[in-house]
Amino acid sequence: MTLKRAAAITGIGEMKPARSPDGKTALGIMAEVSRLAMLDAGLEPKDVDGLLIGPPITEMVPMWPSVLGEYLGVHPSYLNVVDLGGAAAAGMVWRAAAAIAAGQCRTVLCVTGEASDIETFYTPRPRRSAQLPYREFEVPYGPMGVNSGYALIAQRHMFEHGTTPRQLAKIAVDQRTNACANPDALFFDRPITIDDVLASPLVVDPLHLLEIVMPCTGGAAFVVVSPEVARRAPQPAVWLLGAGEHATHMMLSQSRNITTSPIAVSAPRAFKMAGVSPGDVDLVSVYDCYTITVLVTLEDAGFCPKGRGGPFVEEHDLTYRGDLPLNTHGGQLSFGQPGLAGGASHVTEAVRQLQGRAGDRQRPNCELAFVNGNGGTMSEQASLVLGR
Amino acid sequence: MTGGEYRKPLPQPNENSRPFWEGTRAHELRLQRCRQCGKHIFYPRAVCPFCLSERLEWVTAGGEGKIYSYTVVRRAMHPAFQDDVPYVLAIVELDEGPRLTTNIVAAALDEVRVDMRVRAAYDDVTPEITLLKFAPVPGPEVN
Numbered sequence: 143m144t145l146k147r148a149a150a151i152t153g154i155g156e157m158k159p160a161r162s163p164d165g166k167t168a169l170g171i172m173a174e175v176s177r178l179a180m181l182d183a184g185l186e187p188k189d190v191d192g193l194l195i196g197p198p199i200t201e202m203v204p205m206w207p208s209v210l211g212e213y214l215g216v217h218p219s220y221l222n223v224v225d226l227g228g229a230a231a232a233g234m235v236w237r238a239a240a241a242i243a244a245g246q247c248r249t250v251l252c253v254t255g256e257a258s259d260i261e262t263f264y265t266p267r268p269r270r271s272a273q274l275p276y277r278e279f280e281v282p283y284g285p286m287g288v289n290s291g292y293a294l295i296a297q298r299h300m301f302e303h304g305t306t307p308r309q310l311a312k313i314a315v316d317q318r319t320n321a322c323a324n325p326d327a328l329f330f331d332r333p334i335t336i337d338d339v340l341a342s343p344l345v346v347d348p349l350h351l352l353e354i355v356m357p358c359t360g361g362a363a364f365v366v367v368s369p370e371v372a373r374r375a376p377q378p379a380v381w382l383l384g385a386g387e388h389a390t391h392m393m394l395s396q397s398r399n400i401t402t403s404p405i406a407v408s409a410p411r412a413f414k415m416a417g418v419s420p421g422d423v424d425l426v427s428v429y430d431c432y433t434i435t436v437l438v439t440l441e442d443a444g445f446c447p448k449g450r451g452g453p454f455v456e457e458h459d460l461t462y463r464g465d466l467p468l469n470t471h472g473g474q475l476s477f478g479q480p481g482l483a484g485g486a487s488h489v490t491e492a493v494r495q496l497q498g499r500a501g502d503r504q505r506p507n508c509e510l511a512f513v514n515g516n517g518g519t520m521s522e523q524a525s526l527v528l529g530r
Numbered sequence: 531m532t533g534g535e536y537r538k539p540l541p542q543p544n545e546n547s548r549p550f551w552e553g554t555r556a557h558e559l560r561l562q563r564c565r566q567c568g569k570h571i572f573y574p575r576a577v578c579p580f581c582l583s584e585r586l587e588w589v590t591a592g593g594e595g596k597i598y599s600y601t602v603v604r605r606a607m608h609p610a611f612q613d614d615v616p617y618v619l620a621i622v623e624l625d626e627g628p629r630l631t632t633n634i635v636a637a638a639l640d641e642v643r644v645d646m647r648v649r650a651a652y653d654d655v656t657p658e659i660t661l662l663k664f665a666p667v668p669g670p671e672v673n
Contacts, residue, residue, distance in 0.1 A: 264607055278541040279573045280631045282661055283619060284611040286603050290619050293601035301599070301644040346619075347602040395621050395629045400599065 146415055149239035149250075149366050149382050151528070152375035153183025154490045158326040159360035159478030163257035168198040168481075171255035171361035173213055175483075179363035184376040185249060190365075192220035192241055192250030196230030196482035200258045210253060220247040227517025228429050229387070230254065231362070231486035232524035235513075236385035238366035248368040255361030256481025263357035276393055286346050288431070289354060291394045291519030293346035296434040299401045300348060302449065307348055309452035310433040311339035314352050314475055316460035317430065321472025323462055323503040328358060328478035353433040353475070360480025362490050380496045383418070383510075384527035386411025394519045403520040405442035409512075413444070416527035420444045423527070424508045425495050426466060427488040429516035430473040439514055443525065462503040470495060470503045485515045492528050536655050537610040547574040549588045554660040557652040559591040561626060572628035593650035594667065595624040600634060600642055618642055622664050636665035 155178025157171060172195070180186065193216055195206045203209070207221035220241050226233045231254060238250035264287065285291065299305045318334045321327035334352060342351040372379040388404035388411075391397040413419055420443060428439045437451035445466075446454035460468040471477050471491040474484040492511040494500045500508075513526040543551040550573075553560030562571040566583035570591070577584055600620035606612045618634040620642075634642055635651050648664035655661055 273542065273544060275573045277539070278543075278547060281539045281608075282541050283631055283633050283663075284538070284603060284606065284608065284614065284617065285619055285631070286605065286607045289607075290601050290603055294599040294619075294621055297601055298599035298644065343604070344602070345605050347604070349601075393631065395631045400621075 150379035155179030192247035196254040228485035229515035229517040232515030317473040321476030327472040362486035384412035384416030409443035428514040
């Protein structure tokens with residue numbers, strides 16, 4: 143059995159990111175984007191028989207699917223929390239398709255949402271248990287959350303391959319150009335230059351402030367449906383053509399090679415299932431919590447050889463007008479990172495572009511997209527090929 | 531440490547990790563080694579992650595290695611680290627093979643390099659807990 147064309151995304155709902163919750167709750171946000179996604183797909187709560195949730199990072203509570211299902215009047219026959227960090231949204235797409243292909247359900251609502259801001263996000267949250275290796279062997283040495291993990295990857299990449307700060311900065315600049323064509327982006331209408339990035343404060347060497355994602359409030363949902371349901375959808379169906387997933391570590395110190403991520407396994411699987419190669423795609427929509435994340439992803443997904451990511455991003459125009467459009471919504475660096483909805487933004491943007499609904503930043507003839515979700519410190523990877 | 535109560539997060543040794551922390555308290559680096567496959571293991575575990583054997587023994591390691599990667603943390607996330615910034619967070623690869631997350635101490639920020647030779651430097655942060663940090667190996671210039 144293959145998941146190729148086993149299911150399609152027929153509706154999306156997304157909240158414009160905000161710097162702070164302003165009274166909104168994660169549950170309220172998840173309900174709001176769920177409603178938008180169901181309306182977009184022409185569905186009512188009674189039509190939904192599957193519910194997957196990427197849980198809010200700042201509100202980890204038990205049984206989110208039952209909580210949201212009850213709130214929305216959805217009575218699913220397939221429920222799960224998909225706890226893969228930033229890979230959760232891409233991971234939900236193929237999990238939904240697999241459940242549909244297995245005949246367990248036909249219409250799966252996939253939801254993420256976060257009511258947070260920088261202060262809340264970075265405030266240490268009390269944990270019931272300190273009995274995890276990360277708490278015992280890393281936290282006592284003062285990591286800056288995952289920021290320092292990605293800094294360690296960038297530093298090592300520079301050492302092994304001669305990657306430069308200017309090359310990394312170019313990624314942030316091109317994505318900001320994209321955000322300037324997206325009124326929903328947190329940093330809409332605020333263009334930046336490479337010198338701006340390099341002049342922004344070093345936070346965790348070699349990463350500057352403008353290379354680091356900003357936690358915020360927002361949410362995103364999408365509906366994955368069976369081929370039969372897809373045929374009745376009001377919007378063009380976006381088909382799952384390929385999927386791959388892989389993880390190798392939680393703590394970076396436990397990865398044998400921190401400059402090569404599990405994407406080197408997950409992406410080739412997705413491309414193989416779809417029967418296409420990186421050179422065939424019209425849109426790259428990949429996780430970008432930091433600039434280095436994008437660089438490593440392009441290498442490991444096969445867009446360029448290992449170690450050539452730096453020259454590659456310099457040689458290509460990554461804007462929505464360019465020869466390799468990447469994160470046309472601005473990426474999380476410029477759109478904002480509302481918890482796991484940040485990872486979902488790469489799915490929703492790919493759907494918009496493939497449906498021809500991306501407004502000023504629409505790519506002409508966009509038929510094939512590569513999507514990647516990344517959790518932890520390049521720990522968990524979910525890669526997708528989506529198409530019309 | 532200068533005066534006052536230690537406010538940073540502390541490890542809570544458990545049945546698997548206690549020998550490691552007893553070692554650091556004695557200023558000695560102890561690692562698990564698998565009796566079946568012979569590999570050294572860090573962090574301490576109940577089973578070998580290479581061959582799943584439960585036959586693990588504790589051995590004394592050489593206490594030296596090299597910096598695999600590092601970063602300078604310039605903004606603290608945990609408030610108790612606020613007075614320490616900027617400080618060096620690193621992954622050190624021990625000569626025995628395992629890698630661990632640690633701090634590089636007794637080095638100027640611009641002196642720290644990937645591949646630099648380092649040696650264990652024990653930081654007695656409380657009467658019970660000694661953290662394993664690393665300092666540059668003194669001697670001839672190394673790249």
